[in-house]
Amino acid sequence: xxxYTICVFTSNSxxxxxxxxxxxxxxxxxxxxxxxxxxxxxxxSRFTIVIKHDSREEVEKLVRQxxxxxxxxxxxxxxxxxxxxxxxxxxxxxxxxxxxxLDVETINKKHKAWVVYWGLDYVVVEKTGNETEIFDxxxxxxxxxxxxxxxRSGRIAVGKTEQGLVEYLPEADWEYTL
Amino acid sequence: xxxxxxxxxxxxxVDMKFMSGAQALMxxxxxxxxxTIFGYPGGxxxxxxxxxxxxxxxINHILVRHEQGAxxxxxxxxxxxxxxxxxxxxxxxxxxxxxxxxADALIDSTPLVCIVGQVGKKLLGTDAFQEADVMGVTMPIxxxxxxxxxxxxxxxxxxxxxxxxxxxxxGPVLIDITKSAQLELMTKPYRYEKCRxxxxxxPRIMPKQEQVEAAAKLINKAKRPYILAGHGIKIARAEAELxxxxxxxxIPVATTLLGQSTISTEHPLYVGxxxxxxxxxxxxxxxxxxxIIAIGMRFDxxxxxxxSKYIKQAKVIHIEIDPAEIDKIIKxxxxxxxxxxxxxTALLPLIHQNDHTVWRNEFRKYDIIEHQEITVPSLSGxxxxxxxxEVIDMxxxxxxxxxxxxxxxxxxxxxxxxxxxxxxxxxxVTSGGMGTMGFALPAAFGAQVGAPDRQVVAIIxxxxxxxxxxxxxxxxxxxxxxxxxILNNNFLGMVRQWQQLFHARRYSFVExxxxxxxxxxxxxxxxxxxxxxxxTLSDSLDKMLxxxxxxxxxxxxxxxxxxxxxxxxxxxxxQIRLK
Numbered sequence: 001x002x003x004y005t006i007c008v009f010t011s012n013s014x015x016x017x018x019x020x021x022x023x024x025x026x027x028x029x030x031x032x033x034x035x036x037x038x039x040x041x042x043x044x045s046r047f048t049i050v051i052k053h054d055s056r057e058e059v060e061k062l063v064r065q066x067x068x069x070x071x072x073x074x075x076x077x078x079x080x081x082x083x084x085x086x087x088x089x090x091x092x093x094x095x096x097x098x099x100x101x102l103d104v105e106t107i108n109k110k111h112k113a114w115v116v117y118w119g120l121d122y123v124v125v126e127k128t129g130n131e132t133e134i135f136d137x138x139x140x141x142x143x144x145x146x147x148x149x150x151x152r153s154g155r156i157a158v159g160k161t162e163q164g165l166v167e168y169l170p171e172a173d174w175e176y177t178l
Numbered sequence: 179x180x181x182x183x184x185x186x187x188x189x190x191x192v193d194m195k196f197m198s199g200a201q202a203l204m205x206x207x208x209x210x211x212x213x214t215i216f217g218y219p220g221g222x223x224x225x226x227x228x229x230x231x232x233x234x235x236x237i238n239h240i241l242v243r244h245e246q247g248a249x250x251x252x253x254x255x256x257x258x259x260x261x262x263x264x265x266x267x268x269x270x271x272x273x274x275x276x277x278x279x280x281a282d283a284l285i286d287s288t289p290l291v292c293i294v295g296q297v298g299k300k301l302l303g304t305d306a307f308q309e310a311d312v313m314g315v316t317m318p319i320x321x322x323x324x325x326x327x328x329x330x331x332x333x334x335x336x337x338x339x340x341x342x343x344x345x346x347x348x349g350p351v352l353i354d355i356t357k358s359a360q361l362e363l364m365t366k367p368y369r370y371e372k373c374r375x376x377x378x379x380x381p382r383i384m385p386k387q388e389q390v391e392a393a394a395k396l397i398n399k400a401k402r403p404y405i406l407a408g409h410g411i412k413i414a415r416a417e418a419e420l421x422x423x424x425x426x427x428x429i430p431v432a433t434t435l436l437g438q439s440t441i442s443t444e445h446p447l448y449v450g451x452x453x454x455x456x457x458x459x460x461x462x463x464x465x466x467x468x469x470i471i472a473i474g475m476r477f478d479x480x481x482x483x484x485x486s487k488y489i490k491q492a493k494v495i496h497i498e499i500d501p502a503e504i505d506k507i508i509k510x511x512x513x514x515x516x517x518x519x520x521x522x523t524a525l526l527p528l529i530h531q532n533d534h535t536v537w538r539n540e541f542r543k544y545d546i547i548e549h550q551e552i553t554v555p556s557l558s559g560x561x562x563x564x565x566x567x568e569v570i571d572m573x574x575x576x577x578x579x580x581x582x583x584x585x586x587x588x589x590x591x592x593x594x595x596x597x598x599x600x601x602x603x604x605x606x607v608t609s610g611g612m613g614t615m616g617f618a619l620p621a622a623f624g625a626q627v628g629a630p631d632r633q634v635v636a637i638i639x640x641x642x643x644x645x646x647x648x649x650x651x652x653x654x655x656x657x658x659x660x661x662x663x664i665l666n667n668n669f670l671g672m673v674r675q676w677q678q679l680f681h682a683r684r685y686s687f688v689e690x691x692x693x694x695x696x697x698x699x700x701x702x703x704x705x706x707x708x709x710x711x712x713x714t715l716s717d718s719l720d721k722m723l724x725x726x727x728x729x730x731x732x733x734x735x736x737x738x739x740x741x742x743x744x745x746x747x748x749x750x751x752x753q754i755r756l757k
Contacts, residue, residue: 010378011377011378014325015313015314015317015325018314018317019317022317022318026318057505060505061502061505061506064501064502064504064506065502067501067502068500068502070321070322070342070376070378070379071378071379072378073377073378
């Protein structure tokens with residue numbers, strides 16, 4: 001199974017998430033992660049969808065089916081080495097009175113993570129990185145503390161090619177927010 | 179840019195208020211040139227029906243008996259008119275009854291604009307009376323759907339709806355309009371601008387020149403080229419271009435089920451139709467062609483049989499407007515994305531004159547076998563009971579192959595395709611991809627409305643007929659001279675055939691206790707009679723065809739007749755069975 005990151009650019013409209021995901025469910029493809037946000041252009045949303053699949057051909061067919069959606073402006077399917085990608089994770093650790101002291105130095109220096117919130121008897125640590133780094137850090141924390149909650153944002157990614165979105169979308173039609 | 183501004187009187191009523199959403203909707207339909215809609219009123223669409231009351235001089239609303247009938251009628255109409263059929267129904271059950279025709283229209287690329295009422299905006303999501311999540315239900319089966327919750331949106335959304343439904347690969351569009359949006363007044367003057375382009379939706383009409391050149395190269399080098407002509411040719415109205423290409427290069431042409439009538443069955447280059455119950459040679463020889471030229475077709479599994487063994491020897495040219503169809507089932511060596519008419523026009527000057535007589539004669543060898551083994555016994559009139567083929571064959575002669583045939587789904591559908599000799603373009607309307615039983619009667623009605631100058635004959639099975647027979651009432655009320663032939667074998671024939679051949683004759687729930695169809699027709703005010711034997715067949719057909727107005731002819735046929743040739747499910751096309 002290979003990881004594919006599918007970036008879908010759409011005009012922003014209600015129900016579009018559903019319209020995109022049914023293409024996956026109909027083909028029994030499980031979505032590993034999905035994030036949506038508005039792009040540098042007003043009214044243009046970007047969906048980043050990660051799937052695992054063993055057939056490149058099938059992923060290409062999937063991409064073409066997504067492209068068929070009327071509101072979809074462009075779709076790109078990427079392998080991991082074709083993108084710069086990251087995600088963010090939050091770890092909520094139990095730190096009641098008398099528990100093991102938080103090794104902030106290791107957390108900061110080794111794992112590039114930060115404590116972002118101190119509760120009465122818990123803390124929230126934030127880390128960005130790829131899936132492996134985030135799970136390595138989780139494994140480390142597990143040995144030290146009780147994990148109350150753990151959440152990942154799902155992958156966000158940009159392509160490594162020099163082209164930007166502008167190559168694929170007629171510029172005049174979209175207003176920049178910046 | 180085309181702008182329609184309406185006369186003062188219609189924009190602003192006496193009190194100088196702007197139009198209501200419902201009025202805007204009616205004006206939008208008129209601006210799109212809609213003169214016929216198929217519908218059924220109900221609570222959540224009543225403001226639109228109220229607005230329609232004032233548009234009766236411009237829009238002919240046809241009241242069906244069930245919303246499914248509205249959908250199929252709109253499909254029949256759309257296929258004859260080459261433009262969107264329009265349905266108007268209410269929320270909840272009205273909308274869900276449209277689901278089958280919408281799914282049918284999507285897979286058979288038929289343009290529909292379905293306008294569906296919805297509960298008021300404030301009631302959305304409250305489980306209000308007759309509220310259903312129609313957007314959610316129809317999302318996977320529409321080309322596009324949209325919920326209008328604001329009267330101001332009406333003109334722009336309707337323009338988009340018609341553009342999307344009718345352009346590129348046509349398909350169904352559903353507009354869910356809340357009752358509040360129908361009732362409320364617009365906050366600005368009504369202004370209608372036809373949609374001609376969208377940022378995110380740009381179907382390619384003109385193919386890329388390099389794709390056309392690559393295709394031409396393959397055709398010019400081919401020794402045994404073979405054209406598979408699909409529904410896309412009808413949609414693009416590219417019949418003349420198809421024939422010009424075939425004639426110039428001497429290429430045999432087979433059609434898909436929906437591609438039938440794109441080329442006359444009498445044309446010397448026509449070799450038959452493809453697929454599970456298609457002709458013998460057309461199927462077997464797909465495995466011997468060296469270049470396949472597939473035009474406006476999508477390699478349905480009923481055409482390919484076992485895909486892993488299908489046309490492995492051939493280079494494939496795939497001319498198709500929908501890029502998602504390229505490489506979906508069959509890898510194309512030379513894809514040509516574009517409209518069939520534009521692509522064939524671009525291709526023609528690059529093609530060398532050719533003949534391929536030897537290759538074309540191959541088909542004739544198989545024709546002789548098929549003729550002797552299947553056609554002759556079916557049509558000889560020597561079997562004890564009447565065969566379906568005899569009815570179709572005689573109908574074909576009596577109508578000179580010029581009728582519009584509207585067929586339902588099953589054995590009679592296949593027999594109609596086998597034995598009707600189509601001589602005019604756009605003469606077959608059938609449910610291909612979805613295989614929707616009950617399609618024919620309402621679709622024939624819609625086809626007759628869409629093509630008043632043509633003889634429309636519906637060929638219907640006894641099972642299919644009972645799924646939508648209430649539309650007899652619509653036919654009678656609207657005085658449409660549809661001729662309906664029920665081929666009655668008292669069985670769900672195609673399922674029975676499979677049970678006989680592949681399930682050791684275990685006939686599981688396929689025998690019907692049928693009503694008296696002629697009495698039913700008479701009850702609706704439609705004339706008809708039963709033909710019980712072949713000695714009265716000719717007179718029966720004459721009587722039906724000469725009848726002024728709609729007519730139902732029930733023909734009693736052999737109970738356990740089978741359709742052959744047949745490519746068994748999962749077999750390769752060259753393993754086609756003659757018995």
